Amino acid sequence: MSDFIISVIKCKKMYGKIDKTLRSSQLMDVKEVLRFADDLVFAKTGEHLEDLQEAILAGVWEGKKYSQIAEASYCSEGHVRNVASKLWKCLSNVLGEEVTQSNLRSTLGRRQVFIVSSNFGNDFLHIGNVNVCTDTQSPEVTNVRSQTPTPQPQQTPTQPHIDLGDAPEIFSFYDRTPALATLQTWILQERCRLIALLGISGIGKTTLAVRLLDQIKTNFDYVIYRSLRFSPTLNATLTNLLQIFSEKTDIPQNIETQISQLINYLRQYRCLIILDDVQMLFSSGQLAGQYRSGYEDYPLFFKLIAEVCHNSYLILNSWKKLRKIAKLERENTPVRSLVLGSLGIAAKEILREHKLSDEDTWDTLINTYQGNPLWLEYTATMIQELFGGSVSDFLECDAVILSESLQAELDQQFQRLTQQELAIMIQLANENEPIALPQILQAMPLSPSNLLNGMESLGNRLLLDAKGNGKTTFFSLNTVLKKYVKNRYTI
Numbered sequence: 001m002s003d004f005i006i007s008v009i010k011c012k013k014m015y016g017k018i019d020k021t022l023r024s025s026q027l028m029d030v031k032e033v034l035r036f037a038d039d040l041v042f043a044k045t046g047e048h049l050e051d052l053q054e055a056i057l058a059g060v061w062e063g064k065k066y067s068q069i070a071e072a073s074y075c076s077e078g079h080v081r082n083v084a085s086k087l088w089k090c091l092s093n094v095l096g097e098e099v100t101q102s103n104l105r106s107t108l109g110r111r112q113v114f115i116v117s118s119n120f121g122n123d124f125l126h127i128g129n130v131n132v133c134t135d136t137q138s139p140e141v142t143n144v145r146s147q148t149p150t151p152q153p154q155q156t157p158t159q160p161h162i163d164l165g166d167a168p169e170i171f172s173f174y175d176r177t178p179a180l181a182t183l184q185t186w187i188l189q190e191r192c193r194l195i196a197l198l199g200i201s202g203i204g205k206t207t208l209a210v211r212l213l214d215q216i217k218t219n220f221d222y223v224i225y226r227s228l229r230f231s232p233t234l235n236a237t238l239t240n241l242l243q244i245f246s247e248k249t250d251i252p253q254n255i256e257t258q259i260s261q262l263i264n265y266l267r268q269y270r271c272l273i274i275l276d277d278v279q280m281l282f283s284s285g286q287l288a289g290q291y292r293s294g295y296e297d298y299p300l301f302f303k304l305i306a307e308v309c310h311n312s313y314l315i316l317n318s319w320k321k322l323r324k325i326a327k328l329e330r331e332n333t334p335v336r337s338l339v340l341g342s343l344g345i346a347a348k349e350i351l352r353e354h355k356l357s358d359e360d361t362w363d364t365l366i367n368t369y370q371g372n373p374l375w376l377e378y379t380a381t382m383i384q385e386l387f388g389g390s391v392s393d394f395l396e397c398d399a400v401i402l403s404e405s406l407q408a409e410l411d412q413q414f415q416r417l418t419q420q421e422l423a424i425m426i427q428l429a430n431e432n433e434p435i436a437l438p439q440i441l442q443a444m445p446l447s448p449s450n451l452l453n454g455m456e457s458l459g460n461r462l463l464l465d466a467k468g469n470g471k472t473t474f475f476s477l478n479t480v481l482k483k484y485v486k487n488r489y490t491i
Protein backbone atom coordinates (compact mmCIF):
# COMPACT_ATOMS: atom_id res chain seq x y z
CA MET A 1 0.00 0.00 0.00
CA SER A 2 1.35 3.43 -0.81
CA ASP A 3 2.17 5.96 1.88
CA PHE A 4 -0.63 8.09 0.61
CA ILE A 5 -3.30 5.40 1.03
CA ILE A 6 -2.01 4.49 4.50
CA SER A 7 -2.22 8.16 5.44
CA VAL A 8 -5.76 8.42 4.21
CA ILE A 9 -6.86 5.32 6.14
CA LYS A 10 -5.18 6.57 9.30
CA CYS A 11 -6.77 9.92 8.83
CA LYS A 12 -10.21 8.47 8.43
CA LYS A 13 -9.84 6.48 11.63
CA MET A 14 -8.58 9.54 13.44
CA TYR A 15 -11.33 11.61 11.97
CA GLY A 16 -13.92 9.40 13.62
CA LYS A 17 -12.32 9.90 17.04
CA ILE A 18 -11.82 13.58 16.48
CA ASP A 19 -15.34 14.08 15.28
CA LYS A 20 -16.66 12.81 18.60
CA THR A 21 -14.32 15.06 20.51
CA LEU A 22 -15.27 17.94 18.31
CA ARG A 23 -18.93 17.56 19.05
CA SER A 24 -18.24 17.90 22.74
CA SER A 25 -15.71 20.68 22.44
CA GLN A 26 -16.21 24.42 22.55
CA LEU A 27 -15.85 26.85 19.70
CA MET A 28 -12.45 28.37 19.25
CA ASP A 29 -11.76 31.64 20.98
CA VAL A 30 -10.19 34.48 19.09
CA LYS A 31 -6.65 33.68 20.26
CA GLU A 32 -6.98 30.13 19.00
CA VAL A 33 -8.34 31.40 15.70
CA LEU A 34 -5.37 33.69 15.25
CA ARG A 35 -2.92 31.01 16.13
CA PHE A 36 -4.65 28.46 13.95
CA ALA A 37 -4.77 30.79 10.97
CA ASP A 38 -1.17 31.85 11.52
CA ASP A 39 -0.05 28.21 11.60
CA LEU A 40 -1.94 27.51 8.39
CA VAL A 41 -0.55 30.47 6.53
CA PHE A 42 2.96 29.87 7.83
CA ALA A 43 2.82 26.25 6.74
CA LYS A 44 1.80 27.28 3.25
CA THR A 45 3.80 30.44 2.68
CA GLY A 46 6.60 30.40 5.25
CA GLU A 47 5.37 33.80 6.44
CA HIS A 48 3.50 34.76 9.56
CA LEU A 49 0.37 36.84 9.60
CA GLU A 50 0.98 40.55 9.84
CA ASP A 51 -0.56 42.68 12.58
CA LEU A 52 -3.24 44.11 10.32
CA GLN A 53 -4.15 40.65 9.00
CA GLU A 54 -4.54 39.48 12.57
CA ALA A 55 -6.62 42.54 13.43
CA ILE A 56 -8.88 41.73 10.46
CA LEU A 57 -9.23 38.08 11.45
CA ALA A 58 -9.95 38.92 15.07
CA GLY A 59 -12.36 41.69 14.08
CA VAL A 60 -14.31 39.61 11.58
CA TRP A 61 -14.36 36.67 13.99
CA GLU A 62 -15.94 38.98 16.55
CA GLY A 63 -18.46 40.29 14.03
CA LYS A 64 -16.90 43.72 13.45
CA LYS A 65 -17.23 45.66 10.22
CA TYR A 66 -14.26 46.61 8.07
CA SER A 67 -14.83 50.26 8.96
CA GLN A 68 -14.55 49.47 12.68
CA ILE A 69 -11.41 47.40 12.14
CA ALA A 70 -9.93 50.23 10.06
CA GLU A 71 -10.63 52.74 12.80
CA ALA A 72 -9.09 50.56 15.49
CA SER A 73 -6.04 49.87 13.31
CA TYR A 74 -5.44 53.50 12.31
CA CYS A 75 -5.74 52.89 8.60
CA SER A 76 -8.24 53.46 5.83
CA GLU A 77 -11.18 51.17 5.23
CA GLY A 78 -9.98 50.71 1.64
CA HIS A 79 -6.64 49.42 2.90
CA VAL A 80 -8.38 47.00 5.27
CA ARG A 81 -10.55 45.73 2.40
CA ASN A 82 -7.51 45.16 0.20
CA VAL A 83 -5.59 43.33 2.89
CA ALA A 84 -8.69 41.32 3.84
CA SER A 85 -9.35 40.29 0.27
CA LYS A 86 -5.77 38.96 -0.05
CA LEU A 87 -6.09 37.25 3.31
CA TRP A 88 -9.32 35.43 2.34
CA LYS A 89 -7.65 34.30 -0.90
CA CYS A 90 -4.65 33.01 1.00
CA LEU A 91 -6.82 31.14 3.52
CA SER A 92 -9.03 29.73 0.74
CA ASN A 93 -5.93 28.48 -0.97
CA VAL A 94 -4.60 26.86 2.19
CA LEU A 95 -7.90 25.29 3.23
CA GLY A 96 -8.99 24.20 -0.22
CA GLU A 97 -12.37 25.89 0.08
CA GLU A 98 -13.58 29.42 -0.25
CA VAL A 99 -13.12 31.59 2.83
CA THR A 100 -14.89 34.93 2.95
CA GLN A 101 -15.72 37.59 5.48
CA SER A 102 -19.17 36.07 5.93
CA ASN A 103 -18.23 32.39 6.22
CA LEU A 104 -15.05 32.76 8.28
CA ARG A 105 -16.64 31.56 11.52
CA SER A 106 -18.29 28.53 10.01
CA THR A 107 -15.27 27.52 7.93
CA LEU A 108 -12.68 27.87 10.68
CA GLY A 109 -15.11 26.52 13.25
CA ARG A 110 -15.35 23.28 11.29
CA ARG A 111 -11.59 23.18 10.99
CA GLN A 112 -11.27 23.21 14.74
CA VAL A 113 -10.97 19.50 14.24
CA PHE A 114 -7.36 20.05 13.32
CA ILE A 115 -6.56 21.79 16.55
CA VAL A 116 -8.25 18.99 18.45
CA SER A 117 -6.23 16.62 16.30
CA SER A 118 -3.05 17.42 18.18
CA ASN A 119 -4.39 15.19 20.99
CA PHE A 120 -4.17 12.16 18.75
CA GLY A 121 -0.56 11.20 18.63
CA ASN A 122 2.41 11.73 16.44
CA ASP A 123 1.24 9.93 13.34
CA PHE A 124 -1.45 12.43 12.87
CA LEU A 125 0.72 15.33 13.86
CA HIS A 126 3.28 14.30 11.28
CA ILE A 127 0.68 14.64 8.65
CA GLY A 128 -0.19 17.66 10.75
CA ASN A 129 -1.36 19.92 7.95
CA VAL A 130 -4.97 20.70 7.23
CA ASN A 131 -4.64 19.50 3.67
CA VAL A 132 -4.44 15.92 4.84
CA CYS A 133 -7.84 15.58 6.32
CA THR A 134 -9.83 18.03 4.33
CA ASP A 135 -12.95 16.65 2.74
CA THR A 136 -11.40 17.16 -0.66
CA GLN A 137 -8.42 14.86 -0.51
CA SER A 138 -5.85 15.66 -3.11
CA PRO A 139 -2.50 14.27 -4.26
CA GLU A 140 -0.98 17.16 -2.37
CA VAL A 141 -1.33 14.90 0.67
CA THR A 142 1.64 12.77 -0.37
CA ASN A 143 3.78 15.85 -0.70
CA VAL A 144 2.72 17.03 2.69
CA ARG A 145 3.43 13.60 4.15
CA SER A 146 6.99 13.72 2.90
CA GLN A 147 7.62 17.22 4.14
CA THR A 148 9.39 17.87 7.43
CA PRO A 149 6.97 18.74 10.22
CA THR A 150 5.71 22.30 10.02
CA PRO A 151 7.25 24.60 12.63
CA GLN A 152 4.77 26.03 15.12
CA PRO A 153 5.42 29.76 14.88
CA GLN A 154 4.42 30.71 18.41
CA GLN A 155 6.74 28.23 20.03
CA THR A 156 9.53 28.31 17.49
CA PRO A 157 10.67 24.69 17.85
CA THR A 158 13.77 25.44 15.83
CA GLN A 159 16.23 27.49 17.85
CA PRO A 160 15.76 31.21 17.33
CA HIS A 161 18.65 33.02 15.72
CA ILE A 162 20.24 34.78 18.67
CA ASP A 163 22.70 37.59 18.11
CA LEU A 164 23.45 39.42 21.32
CA GLY A 165 26.51 41.27 20.02
CA ASP A 166 28.30 42.73 23.02
CA ALA A 167 25.51 42.28 25.54
CA PRO A 168 26.87 41.62 29.03
CA GLU A 169 26.54 38.13 30.41
CA ILE A 170 24.21 38.15 33.40
CA PHE A 171 25.64 36.24 36.35
CA SER A 172 23.10 37.15 38.99
CA PHE A 173 19.63 38.48 38.56
CA TYR A 174 17.30 39.44 41.38
CA ASP A 175 13.58 40.10 41.31
CA ARG A 176 12.23 42.63 38.79
CA THR A 177 9.23 40.33 38.63
CA PRO A 178 6.67 43.12 38.01
CA ALA A 179 8.80 44.80 35.33
CA LEU A 180 9.42 41.50 33.56
CA ALA A 181 5.72 40.66 33.69
CA THR A 182 4.77 44.07 32.30
CA LEU A 183 7.24 43.83 29.44
CA GLN A 184 6.15 40.30 28.62
CA THR A 185 2.50 41.34 28.54
CA TRP A 186 3.22 44.33 26.35
CA ILE A 187 5.13 42.19 23.88
CA LEU A 188 3.46 38.79 23.86
CA GLN A 189 -0.12 39.81 24.54
CA GLU A 190 -0.57 43.45 23.61
CA ARG A 191 1.91 43.27 20.74
CA CYS A 192 3.48 46.64 21.44
CA ARG A 193 5.98 47.16 18.69
CA LEU A 194 7.99 49.90 20.35
CA ILE A 195 8.91 49.98 24.02
CA ALA A 196 11.13 52.45 25.82
CA LEU A 197 12.83 51.09 28.92
CA LEU A 198 13.97 54.11 30.91
CA GLY A 199 15.88 54.72 34.10
CA ILE A 200 18.90 56.45 35.57
CA SER A 201 22.26 54.90 34.82
CA GLY A 202 22.97 51.77 36.88
CA ILE A 203 19.33 51.06 37.73
CA GLY A 204 19.41 47.81 35.72
CA LYS A 205 17.98 48.46 32.24
CA THR A 206 20.56 46.42 30.37
CA THR A 207 20.39 43.57 32.84
CA LEU A 208 16.60 43.49 32.71
CA ALA A 209 16.46 43.65 28.93
CA VAL A 210 18.96 40.82 28.51
CA ARG A 211 17.06 38.75 31.06
CA LEU A 212 13.83 39.40 29.20
CA LEU A 213 15.40 38.27 25.92
CA ASP A 214 16.42 35.04 27.55
CA GLN A 215 12.99 34.48 29.07
CA ILE A 216 10.93 34.95 25.95
CA LYS A 217 13.38 34.07 23.17
CA THR A 218 11.50 30.95 22.12
CA ASN A 219 8.65 33.10 20.83
CA PHE A 220 10.87 34.61 18.17
CA ASP A 221 12.77 33.80 15.03
CA TYR A 222 15.42 36.44 15.72
CA VAL A 223 16.60 37.82 19.04
CA ILE A 224 19.02 40.71 18.71
CA TYR A 225 20.84 43.05 21.11
CA ARG A 226 22.92 46.02 20.05
CA SER A 227 24.34 48.84 22.14
CA LEU A 228 24.52 52.34 20.69
CA ARG A 229 27.18 53.33 23.25
CA PHE A 230 29.60 54.42 20.52
CA SER A 231 26.88 56.49 18.87
CA PRO A 232 26.66 54.74 15.49
CA THR A 233 24.84 56.63 12.76
CA LEU A 234 21.46 55.24 11.71
CA ASN A 235 23.11 54.06 8.51
CA ALA A 236 25.64 52.03 10.52
CA THR A 237 22.96 50.59 12.82
CA LEU A 238 20.70 49.58 9.94
CA THR A 239 23.60 48.05 7.99
CA ASN A 240 24.52 46.07 11.08
CA LEU A 241 20.96 44.84 11.58
CA LEU A 242 20.43 43.98 7.92
CA GLN A 243 23.61 41.89 7.91
CA ILE A 244 22.12 39.68 10.60
CA PHE A 245 19.24 38.74 8.32
CA SER A 246 21.19 38.30 5.17
CA GLU A 247 24.96 38.26 5.08
CA LYS A 248 25.12 37.65 1.37
CA THR A 249 22.85 40.30 -0.11
CA ASP A 250 24.25 43.72 -0.82
CA ILE A 251 23.18 46.16 1.82
CA PRO A 252 21.70 49.29 0.27
CA GLN A 253 23.35 52.59 1.21
CA ASN A 254 20.25 54.71 1.05
CA ILE A 255 18.57 55.05 4.46
CA GLU A 256 15.07 54.85 3.02
CA THR A 257 15.81 51.56 1.25
CA GLN A 258 17.58 50.24 4.32
CA ILE A 259 14.55 50.99 6.49
CA SER A 260 12.12 49.41 4.06
CA GLN A 261 14.33 46.32 3.73
CA LEU A 262 14.54 46.02 7.50
CA ILE A 263 10.80 46.42 7.88
CA ASN A 264 10.33 43.64 5.34
CA TYR A 265 12.43 41.36 7.54
CA LEU A 266 10.48 42.48 10.59
CA ARG A 267 7.34 41.41 8.76
CA GLN A 268 8.72 38.17 7.51
CA TYR A 269 10.16 37.08 10.87
CA ARG A 270 9.21 37.58 14.47
CA CYS A 271 12.09 39.57 15.85
CA LEU A 272 12.83 40.97 19.26
CA ILE A 273 15.45 43.69 19.03
CA ILE A 274 17.00 45.68 21.84
CA LEU A 275 18.84 48.89 21.11
CA ASP A 276 20.62 49.85 24.31
CA ASP A 277 22.20 53.16 25.35
CA VAL A 278 19.95 55.24 23.14
CA GLN A 279 20.92 58.28 25.25
CA MET A 280 24.19 58.35 23.29
CA LEU A 281 22.28 59.67 20.28
CA PHE A 282 21.57 62.92 22.11
CA SER A 283 23.70 66.04 22.26
CA SER A 284 25.79 66.91 25.25
CA GLY A 285 25.45 70.39 26.69
CA GLN A 286 22.00 70.92 25.21
CA LEU A 287 18.60 70.48 26.79
CA ALA A 288 17.50 66.85 26.93
CA GLY A 289 15.95 65.50 23.76
CA GLN A 290 18.13 67.18 21.10
CA TYR A 291 19.52 64.54 18.77
CA ARG A 292 23.19 65.01 17.85
CA SER A 293 23.81 66.52 14.49
CA GLY A 294 23.72 63.71 11.91
CA TYR A 295 21.44 61.59 14.09
CA GLU A 296 18.14 63.30 13.41
CA ASP A 297 16.85 60.40 11.30
CA TYR A 298 16.73 58.02 14.28
CA PRO A 299 13.39 59.35 15.59
CA LEU A 300 11.84 58.84 12.17
CA PHE A 301 13.06 55.24 12.17
CA PHE A 302 11.60 54.66 15.65
CA LYS A 303 8.32 56.22 14.54
CA LEU A 304 8.11 53.90 11.54
CA ILE A 305 8.76 50.87 13.73
CA ALA A 306 5.82 51.97 15.85
CA GLU A 307 3.46 52.82 13.03
CA VAL A 308 4.06 50.34 10.22
CA CYS A 309 2.50 46.86 10.46
CA HIS A 310 5.01 44.09 11.14
CA ASN A 311 5.54 41.16 13.49
CA SER A 312 8.47 42.38 15.53
CA TYR A 313 9.33 44.35 18.64
CA LEU A 314 11.92 47.00 19.37
CA ILE A 315 12.98 47.88 22.91
CA LEU A 316 14.93 51.10 23.38
CA ASN A 317 16.95 51.48 26.58
CA SER A 318 17.80 54.98 27.63
CA TRP A 319 18.68 56.93 30.74
CA LYS A 320 16.61 59.84 29.54
CA LYS A 321 13.03 59.97 28.37
CA LEU A 322 12.43 59.79 24.64
CA ARG A 323 10.07 62.67 23.97
CA LYS A 324 9.10 61.68 20.46
CA ILE A 325 8.17 58.23 21.70
CA ALA A 326 6.20 59.66 24.59
CA LYS A 327 4.20 61.55 21.94
CA LEU A 328 3.34 58.33 20.11
CA GLU A 329 2.29 56.64 23.32
CA ARG A 330 -1.49 56.52 23.63
CA GLU A 331 -3.79 53.84 24.91
CA ASN A 332 -4.52 52.35 21.50
CA THR A 333 -1.09 52.62 19.97
CA PRO A 334 1.48 49.81 20.19
CA VAL A 335 3.94 52.05 22.00
CA ARG A 336 4.78 51.96 25.72
CA SER A 337 7.43 53.14 28.10
CA LEU A 338 8.50 51.78 31.44
CA VAL A 339 10.55 53.74 33.96
CA LEU A 340 12.64 51.41 36.06
CA GLY A 341 12.97 52.33 39.73
CA SER A 342 14.59 50.94 42.86
CA LEU A 343 15.38 47.24 43.00
CA GLY A 344 13.83 47.34 46.48
CA ILE A 345 14.57 44.73 49.10
CA ALA A 346 15.87 42.34 46.43
CA ALA A 347 18.96 44.56 46.49
CA LYS A 348 19.84 42.82 49.76
CA GLU A 349 21.07 39.93 47.64
CA ILE A 350 23.67 42.25 46.13
CA LEU A 351 24.85 43.18 49.65
CA ARG A 352 24.89 39.50 50.56
CA GLU A 353 27.02 38.76 47.48
CA HIS A 354 29.49 41.35 48.74
CA LYS A 355 29.53 39.61 52.14
CA LEU A 356 28.47 42.70 54.09
CA SER A 357 27.40 42.40 57.73
CA ASP A 358 24.80 44.10 60.03
CA GLU A 359 21.81 42.97 58.01
CA ASP A 360 19.44 45.00 60.22
CA THR A 361 20.89 48.20 58.68
CA TRP A 362 20.70 47.10 55.06
CA ASP A 363 17.30 48.71 54.47
CA THR A 364 18.79 52.11 55.35
CA LEU A 365 21.70 51.52 52.98
CA ILE A 366 19.37 50.47 50.16
CA ASN A 367 17.11 53.49 50.68
CA THR A 368 20.02 55.90 50.82
CA TYR A 369 21.40 54.58 47.54
CA GLN A 370 17.94 54.55 45.94
CA GLY A 371 17.89 50.79 45.41
CA ASN A 372 20.18 51.43 42.43
CA PRO A 373 22.08 48.15 41.91
CA LEU A 374 25.17 49.78 40.45
CA TRP A 375 25.37 52.46 43.16
CA LEU A 376 24.95 49.72 45.75
CA GLU A 377 27.63 47.57 44.14
CA TYR A 378 30.13 50.45 44.22
CA THR A 379 29.22 51.29 47.80
CA ALA A 380 29.31 47.67 48.93
CA THR A 381 32.81 47.33 47.48
CA MET A 382 33.90 50.41 49.41
CA ILE A 383 32.30 49.11 52.62
CA GLN A 384 34.08 45.82 52.20
CA GLU A 385 37.43 47.47 51.50
CA LEU A 386 37.36 50.25 54.10
CA PHE A 387 34.96 49.07 56.81
CA GLY A 388 35.63 45.34 56.79
CA GLY A 389 32.08 44.81 55.49
CA SER A 390 30.34 46.55 58.43
CA VAL A 391 27.37 48.54 57.13
CA SER A 392 26.71 50.09 60.59
CA ASP A 393 30.25 51.49 60.79
CA PHE A 394 29.88 52.88 57.29
CA LEU A 395 26.51 54.52 58.03
CA GLU A 396 27.82 56.01 61.27
CA CYS A 397 30.67 57.64 59.42
CA ASP A 398 28.46 59.93 57.36
CA ALA A 399 24.89 59.87 56.10
CA VAL A 400 26.02 59.44 52.47
CA ILE A 401 29.47 58.66 51.17
CA LEU A 402 30.10 58.35 47.44
CA SER A 403 32.93 56.20 46.18
CA GLU A 404 35.09 57.60 43.38
CA SER A 405 33.66 55.02 40.96
CA LEU A 406 30.14 56.15 41.76
CA GLN A 407 31.07 59.79 41.27
CA ALA A 408 32.82 58.97 38.00
CA GLU A 409 29.65 57.24 36.85
CA LEU A 410 27.61 60.33 37.67
CA ASP A 411 30.20 62.60 36.01
CA GLN A 412 29.19 61.07 32.68
CA GLN A 413 25.60 62.15 33.16
CA PHE A 414 26.40 65.58 34.53
CA GLN A 415 28.81 66.34 31.70
CA ARG A 416 25.81 66.34 29.40
CA LEU A 417 23.89 69.04 31.30
CA THR A 418 23.57 72.65 30.14
CA GLN A 419 24.83 75.47 32.36
CA GLN A 420 21.27 76.36 33.34
CA GLU A 421 20.44 72.74 34.24
CA LEU A 422 23.57 72.57 36.37
CA ALA A 423 22.64 75.83 38.11
CA ILE A 424 19.20 74.37 38.94
CA MET A 425 20.77 71.17 40.27
CA ILE A 426 23.09 73.22 42.49
CA GLN A 427 20.14 75.27 43.75
CA LEU A 428 18.14 72.12 44.55
CA ALA A 429 21.14 70.49 46.26
CA ASN A 430 21.26 73.56 48.52
CA GLU A 431 17.67 73.20 49.67
CA ASN A 432 16.87 71.24 52.81
CA GLU A 433 13.26 70.62 51.82
CA PRO A 434 11.50 69.95 48.51
CA ILE A 435 10.74 73.27 46.84
CA ALA A 436 8.08 74.56 44.43
CA LEU A 437 8.74 76.37 41.15
CA PRO A 438 7.93 79.92 42.34
CA GLN A 439 10.48 79.59 45.15
CA ILE A 440 13.12 78.27 42.76
CA LEU A 441 12.40 81.18 40.47
CA GLN A 442 12.78 83.63 43.34
CA ALA A 443 16.06 82.09 44.38
CA MET A 444 17.66 81.98 40.92
CA PRO A 445 18.58 84.59 38.34
CA LEU A 446 16.78 82.70 35.56
CA SER A 447 13.88 83.83 33.38
CA PRO A 448 10.69 81.79 33.91
CA SER A 449 11.00 80.21 30.47
CA ASN A 450 14.64 79.24 31.01
CA LEU A 451 13.76 77.77 34.38
CA LEU A 452 10.80 75.81 33.01
CA ASN A 453 12.82 74.46 30.09
CA GLY A 454 15.65 73.51 32.40
CA MET A 455 13.31 71.78 34.86
CA GLU A 456 11.56 69.90 32.08
CA SER A 457 14.85 68.78 30.66
CA LEU A 458 16.11 67.60 34.07
CA GLY A 459 12.84 65.74 34.52
CA ASN A 460 13.38 64.03 31.18
CA ARG A 461 16.83 63.03 32.33
CA LEU A 462 15.16 61.43 35.36
CA LEU A 463 17.32 63.50 37.72
CA LEU A 464 14.52 65.20 39.68
CA ASP A 465 12.23 63.88 42.39
CA ALA A 466 8.79 65.49 42.22
CA LYS A 467 5.98 65.25 44.74
CA GLY A 468 2.64 67.00 44.54
CA ASN A 469 0.07 67.90 47.19
CA GLY A 470 -2.75 68.15 44.66
CA LYS A 471 -2.13 71.83 43.88
CA THR A 472 1.60 72.39 43.89
CA THR A 473 4.52 70.22 42.82
CA PHE A 474 7.63 70.21 44.98
CA PHE A 475 11.02 69.28 43.56
CA SER A 476 14.09 67.82 45.21
CA LEU A 477 17.19 65.73 44.53
CA ASN A 478 17.66 62.27 45.93
CA THR A 479 20.33 61.82 48.60
CA VAL A 480 23.00 60.52 46.22
CA LEU A 481 22.58 63.26 43.60
CA LYS A 482 22.48 65.89 46.32
CA LYS A 483 25.73 64.66 47.79
CA TYR A 484 27.33 64.36 44.36
CA VAL A 485 26.42 67.95 43.41
CA LYS A 486 27.74 69.20 46.74
CA ASN A 487 30.99 67.26 46.34
CA ARG A 488 31.64 68.20 42.75
CA TYR A 489 30.34 71.74 42.60
CA THR A 490 31.27 72.90 46.10
CA ILE A 491 28.88 75.53 47.25
Ligand SMILES: Nc1ncnc2c1ncn2[C@@H]1O[C@H](COP(=O)(O)OP(=O)(O)O)[C@@H](O)[C@H]1O
Nearest residue numbers: 172173174176201202203204205206207373374
Ligand atom coordinates in the same frame (compact mmCIF):
# COMPACT_ATOMS: atom_id res chain seq x y z
N1 LIG B 1 17.96 42.71 38.83
C1 LIG B 1 19.27 42.70 39.09
N2 LIG B 1 19.81 41.71 39.84
C2 LIG B 1 21.14 41.70 40.11
N3 LIG B 1 22.00 42.64 39.68
C3 LIG B 1 21.52 43.65 38.92
C4 LIG B 1 20.14 43.73 38.60
N4 LIG B 1 19.96 44.82 37.85
C5 LIG B 1 21.17 45.39 37.70
N5 LIG B 1 22.10 44.68 38.34
C6 LIG B 1 23.53 45.01 38.40
O1 LIG B 1 23.67 46.42 38.46
C7 LIG B 1 24.65 46.89 37.56
C8 LIG B 1 24.04 47.92 36.63
O2 LIG B 1 23.05 47.29 35.83
P1 LIG B 1 22.82 47.72 34.33
O3 LIG B 1 21.80 46.79 33.79
O4 LIG B 1 24.10 47.84 33.60
O5 LIG B 1 22.20 49.17 34.51
P2 LIG B 1 21.79 50.23 33.39
O6 LIG B 1 21.78 49.52 32.09
O7 LIG B 1 20.48 50.75 33.80
O8 LIG B 1 22.86 51.29 33.45
C9 LIG B 1 25.21 45.67 36.85
O9 LIG B 1 26.42 45.32 37.43
C10 LIG B 1 24.20 44.57 37.11
O10 LIG B 1 24.81 43.35 37.27
Ligand SMILES: [Mg+2]
Nearest residue numbers: 205206276277
Ligand atom coordinates in the same frame (compact mmCIF):
# COMPACT_ATOMS: atom_id res chain seq x y z
MG1 LIG C 1 22.92 49.86 30.40
